[in-house]
Amino acid sequence: MNIKPYKTADSAKKVQIEQMFDHIAPHYDFLNHFLSFGIDRCWRRKAIGKLKSFHPGTVLDVASGTGDLALEAFRRLKPGKIVGIDISEQMLESGRVKLRRLGLENEIELIKADVEKLPFADNSFDAVMVAFGVRNFENLKQGLSEMRRVIKPGGKAVILEFSTPSNKWFNRLYHLYSFTVLPFLGKLVSSDSSAYQYLPESVKAFPSGTRFTGIMASVGFKNENFKELTMGIATIYFAEK
Numbered sequence: 001m002n003i004k005p006y007k008t009a010d011s012a013k014k015v016q017i018e019q020m021f022d023h024i025a026p027h028y029d030f031l032n033h034f035l036s037f038g039i040d041r042c043w044r045r046k047a048i049g050k051l052k053s054f055h056p057g058t059v060l061d062v063a064s065g066t067g068d069l070a071l072e073a074f075r076r077l078k079p080g081k082i083v084g085i086d087i088s089e090q091m092l093e094s095g096r097v098k099l100r101r102l103g104l105e106n107e108i109e110l111i112k113a114d115v116e117k118l119p120f121a122d123n124s125f126d127a128v129m130v131a132f133g134v135r136n137f138e139n140l141k142q143g144l145s146e147m148r149r150v151i152k153p154g155g156k157a158v159i160l161e162f163s164t165p166s167n168k169w170f171n172r173l174y175h176l177y178s179f180t181v182l183p184f185l186g187k188l189v190s191s192d193s194s195a196y197q198y199l200p201e202s203v204k205a206f207p208s209g210t211r212f213t214g215i216m217a218s219v220g221f222k223n224e225n226f227k228e229l230t231m232g233i234a235t236i237y238f239a240e241k
Contacts, residue, residue, distance in 0.1 A: 002138070003205050005198040014087065014114070014138040020195045021065070021088035028091065029066055029098075031185075031196075043234050044072045044131055046227075047160040050238045051077060054156050056126035060085070062115050062147060063133025067095035069160075070108045073129065083125075085113035115143040123152045131160040135206040145219045151241040157221060158238050162199075163208040165232035174233065178203070208235055 004013050005020040021028070032040055047069070051059075057080045061070040064084025073082055086092050092110045099105045113119050115130075116139055128147045137143035147157060165171045178200035187193035207215060213224040216239050224239035 003202045005194050017136050018087045022090040023192050024195050025090035025094050043229055044069050047158050047236050048072045048076045050158045051127050058125045060125040060128045062130040065091045069131040074107055082108045084110045087114055115146055118146045118150055120150045122149055124150045126152055127156045129158045134159055134161055135202045141219055148220050148241055153241055155241050160236050162203040163232055163235040170231050
């Protein structure tokens with residue numbers, strides 16, 4: 001599943017992902033909400049809902065980007081500590097601007113870090129979460145292993161990711177939109193057509209459903225399960241350490 005955004009470049013996937021998100025960071029929030037018709041906000045709320053009864057005191061948001069999932073966690077969970085990490089400094093800076101505007105820069109910390117080498121001790125967080133980021137991991141198992149490492153025993157992992165609809169008729173509409181309309185609109189706004197061609201290609205290549213929960217189990221997660229959203233356009237995966 002080593003799909004890269006820029007096919008003409010010979011650099012590693014991780015490097016290309018960082019470059020891609022640095023480039024589209026100024027337009028990311030607008031395009032995220034516009035291209036999903038705002039449904040992405042509902043998906044994030046549902047993902048955070050999986051942690052509500054758990055009441056985590058410390059939360060790590062992996063591939064945090066501009067901090068939307070971290071913000072949703074702050075609003076709905078009120079944990080004592082939220083840290084967001086990402087490899088794109090420009091995405092993080094956009095998130096910091098957002099946090100300063102909301103007066104939450106002391107509530108949520110955004111730092112540059114690689115999920116495959118998390119700068120935290122074992123058993124540091126009650127919960128780890130990620131939205132639309134795992135398909136961008138260069139080494140999926142290594143990233144998931146690191147996420148599990150920093151979760152406390154009995155802690156939770158919640159992962160929100162795009163997936164491919166199983167209904168063949170809806171899938172045809174989804175395919176048309178994802179591979180034709182989305183790249184056109186993405187290029188129009190961000191001037192980076194590769195980023196929005198990469199998105200549907202990476203979703204198509206991602207091992208969703210039971211294949212992904214199987215990978216989670218292979219790195220040590222337990223009680224892993226998933227729930228499809230909006231006819232399978234997105235899926236929430238949840239498990240515990």
